[in-house]
Amino acid sequence: MGEFELIRTFFAAAPCAQGGEGIALGIGDDCALLALPPGEQLAISTDTLVAGVHFADPCDPFLLGQRSLAVAVSDLAAMGAHPLAFTLALTTPTVDADWLQRYAQGLNAMALNCGVGLVGGDTTRGPLSLTLTVFGRVPAGLALTRHGAQPGDLLCVGGELGNAAGALPLVLNQRTAPAAIAEPLLAHYWSPQPQLALGLALRGKATSAMDVSDGLLADCEHIAKASAVRLVIERQRLPLSSALLAFLGDDEARSAALSGGDDYVLAFTLPPAELVPLQADGWPVQVVGRVEQGQGVVLVDPAGQDITPVIRGYQHFRETH
Amino acid sequence: MGEFELIRTFFAAAPCAQGGEGIALGIGDDCALLALPPGEQLAISTDTLVAGVHFADPCDPFLLGQRSLAVAVSDLAAMGAHPLAFTLALTTPTVDADWLQRYAQGLNAMALNCGVGLVGGDTTRGPLSLTLTVFGRVPAGLALTRHGAQPGDLLCVGGELGNAAGALPLVLNQRTAPAAIAEPLLAHYWSPQPQLALGLALRGKATSAMDVSDGLLADCEHIAKASAVRLVIERQRLPLSSALLAFLGDDEARSAALSGGDDYVLAFTLPPAELVPLQADGWPVQVVGRVEQGQGVVLVDPAGQDITPVIRGYQHFRETH
Known part of the structure; x- marks a missing residue:
């Protein structure tokens, strides 16, 4: 043998x-x-x-x-x-x-x-x-795909974003952090928890879904393209962990959440009427934006100002693989 | 992008x-x-x-x-x-x-x-x-597996063995050969033809089957083990192409057929009554041995003499991957 x-x-x-x-x-x-x-x-x-x-x-x-x-x-x-x-x-x-x-x-x-x-x-x-x-x-017919998002839907995610991207400099020994910060970030990187139960709960409710692996901005492009809609992400609504905020500060933490990748939380679109019942049942559904007519992904600040290009530049530093 | x-x-x-x-x-x-x-x-x-x-x-x-x-x-x-x-x-x-x-x-x-x-x-x-x-x-229930071979069955293959192994020195530019020899061998190596139709024809007839990828001797061990039987291979019955015989000579061609690998023809066991109808329908079913009570794989010469160890040594020169 x-x-x-x-x-x-x-x-x-x-x-x-x-x-x-x-x-x-x-x-x-x-x-x-x-x-x-x-x-x-x-x-x-x-x-x-x-x-x-x-x-x-x-x-x-x-x-x-x-x-x-x-x-x-x-x-x-x-x-x-x-x-x-x-x-x-x-x-x-x-x-x-x-x-x-x-x-x-x-x-x-x-x-x-x-x-x-x-x-x-x-x-x-x-x-x-x-x-x-x-x-x-x-x-048959109940799979969540990328192509059913409708104008008027909410854009949601299933949990905190950016933790794995925040962990990367720790993984690569480029930076250090106190255990209270490093441990939750590293746990997210090394042991992401696939949101299988949430995926099942979204059957028949979400109009589109995917998992965030390349960063919310890049991945939302896939839903926008497949569904022929525009996705608007509100930068202030991104769910961030206290560990990430403590490690990177607010601005860098938001950039990590938008473009960092390796999150493996679900991103999905939901008719507004579905939101409250899902949250009432305890599902981790966080609204981060909305679906509009149009195309592409737009990032807006709290005043509704389009700040997409500034953030999109961040992506060029990433290897797309 | x-x-x-x-x-x-x-x-x-x-x-x-x-x-x-x-x-x-x-x-x-x-x-x-x-x-x-x-x-x-x-x-x-x-x-x-x-x-x-x-x-x-x-x-x-x-x-x-x-x-x-x-x-x-x-x-x-x-x-x-x-x-x-x-x-x-x-x-x-x-x-x-x-x-x-x-x-x-x-x-x-x-x-x-x-x-x-x-x-x-x-x-x-x-x-x-x-x-x-x-x-x-x-x-359900009709898949050909490795575990149904019965003593009394015939051991068969779906076509010539050893061509791809014969082609290897040509692929690696270690040897050359006239086109009449090189082309059929190289065709077998680079473009093996999965025996899908034969596999379908064997449903409900073959008692076990697998494809020959690591060499007939080594692969028959899997059927022998899974079915708890002994497989006897008759060295003189191995189907060999004229190109392989011309390239390697009879002795080396038989060794290539037994231990060379990369053939991707089917090897299977068949109750004797199934043989003639399949051949009459034009299926390429070649008998190379038989199934007996016992264990392991035995290679025999035309006199029925066990010549397994001699040939088995050949295997040690192969990288098992």
Whole structure:
């Protein structure tokens, strides 16, 4: 048995590979088999994380295991899909048993958290990278897409923005911060919590949805384009954590929230009548703007002044990957 | 729009991304959506190809496009699944428009050949590698697996073995050969033909199946283990092409067929009564051995002598990846 065959055996024995809802055949054959309830469709999303591009190398493999699965599952949340399973394509330059064990532990922790089972994948030799493909189910016609936003809808997010972007200089050891600030920011970066329950709650209510991965401004462009509407974001309404405000100050914190990326909270549009019932049920729905006729994304200050170009310039410093 | 966003737009416009059976929502949202007919299950398989490990770099991107999809779709054939769709996770160090165009052309050609549509994926910066995840459908209970082989069954393959292994020294420019020899071998390496129709024909007939990717000897171990049987391979029965025999000679050609890998023909077990009807219908079913009680894989010479250890040693020169 070759060492890469051993890795397969290792992952096949991981707790997250021990079955789950909808898994008719798991690891160990040419294909995995998933079963769906009648009337449901399969939701599929793929994300690749490359060492040195999407995460620092070396890093804590447990945290990487958590994060690599969370960012992929977040796409299921954005579609209002119920999570089922995932595959892992792991490319690694060397077979390091300790590293693999820690990575698998992080992966397992997030798989348990999200309710997904590992059903297959591939293990290959090469520069370290991870491609995770996640699977969920959603009743036909109920998936949340990017193309249903209507003028008059509210633009909402499911939680605080900018924490992961704020954490990045800490992750890269470019800055330090007291534990009370660093810990919540780093937790958000390394262990984002896919908003699966919120996605399910928004079925039949939100007119469009996506997860914020590249920054609110950039991601709202996708909804604006797919729905052929204009999205107006009110800068003063951005939900910011006290840790982020303490670390970056108000102005930089707002820029991080708008353009920082890696938030993995949901952004969605909602008819105004849906807002209060959702909030009354305890869902974390925060209004950050509105949908208008037109196109593109506009950022406004409290006076309603268009301040988009100033902020948009911030984006050019980011690598788009 | 960043350059990697441009790649996404480029692939979204590719012919293979223009819909297809079962695709309820294709490229451009957080998830793709697949619909299945009632009573069918989804078959899933993932394969990663890393530059310098699974293919020479540089190589012809058109041929790589064909091959990267074919090796993944071959796993659907091995399950008797009807092909539906695939995702592509492309990691590339630089954005080279010519390379991407040629790669997409090869991918499109194989997608058309196999009847699959591109439904999503990811594009990232990093060392060149490709992870393709393929999706098919199969009626519940009819998938061909590795675990049903019975003593008394015949061990069969769906075509010639060893051609791709024979081509490898040509691919790597380590040897040359006249065109009459080189062309058929290289065609087999760069453009393997997933045996999808054969897989469908074997539903309800073959007791186990897989595709030969790591070499017949190594892959038969998987069926032997999963089915708790012994597989006996008769060395003289291996189907070999005239090009391979001319290039390597009889002895080396048989070793390539047993241990060379990259064949992507089906290997399967069949009750004897199923053989003649399948062959009469024109299916390429070649008997190479039989299933017995016991365990493991045994190679025998025409006199029935066990010659396994001699050949098995050949495997140690192969990188298992």
